[in-house]
């Protein structure tokens with residue numbers, strides 16, 4: 001007899017095995033990453049989502065907090081073909097439901113064909129299929145989580161000291177820890193500011209560069225971050241990763257749209273249009289830039305041509321849709337952080353006529 005159920009928006013209820021008990025709901029997504037489960041499970045960009053691992057065995061090299069990207073588990077639940085006891089115990093301790101012994105290939109195929117969808121999970125000795133369906137029916141579309149930044153951001157400005165190479169004002173929309181450490185390791189002092197900071201809060205830090213972090217949910221809901229970008233456009237160099245690219249683009253007059261099922265994995269090929277070089281990248285996003293506004297496309301996804309990198313020499317802006325900090329994933333793009341700090345040290349941009 002099953003003791004866990006997964007209800008999908010298409011009406012199906014799948015049977016599974018409970019590994020960490022509980023009931024929950026979220027947007028069903030999958031990652032094809034074959035490593036890095038600790039980093040993925042602590043990536044704040046997974047807030048309000050249920051994460052399915054397409055790789056069949058999750059947990060085979062243990063659980064170590066040094067590899068965490070934030071202080072807690074971020075997806076609402078985890079689904080795998082097989083979870084080790086280490087991972088199951090970690091998720092149970094964190095009150096995050098987890099299930100395995102389910103055909104994850106079928107789940108991935110369904111999401112690829114029908115798109116990311118509402119999902120409900122009920123796991124544990126008393127769980128019923130009806131509980132899972134009830135959860136699924138209560139699941140709100142991602143764009144309805146209008147204040148999702150509040151779930152993942154710092155509430156007070158926190159400074160991470162580097163070597164005084166530059167002062168980075170990092171708007172924390174749900175930043176992965178290794179984005180901050182990638183900057184401090186290169187000598188920058190990183191001022192991590194709440195996602196809803198005002199332009200005045202940012203001015204108080206007197207930064208050399210504004211950095212908009214990754215984060216969960218619909219970028220159009222990050223109104224305060226967009227207002228900060230708008231206030232400093234042309235006066236302060238800017239950089240962004242993932243949600244950061246999306247927020248900067250929208251604030252400068254471009255737009256974003258939801259993808260069918262997004263990109264989540266560690267082998268997404270990205271081509272740099274200037275060098276024609278292709279690199280492998282780590283990705284985790286469900287939205288993409290639709291209209292780039294005043295920004296120039298510098299990098300594209302080889303699989304589907306979506307925008308992966310944007311630039312404006314006039315506005316001193318440089319952004320990436322993927323995750324150059326590479327936790328988990330290939331280290332091909334770590335040089336992005338050097339480019340950001342070069343931007344920070346450059347002369348202030350000359351105002352356009």
Ligand SMILES: NC(=O)CC[C@H](N)C(=O)O
Pocket residue numbers: 045213214215216217218219241242243244284285286287288
């Ligand atoms: N990793 C991220 O920053 C994700 C950005 C955004 N929430 C998306 O899904 O597209």
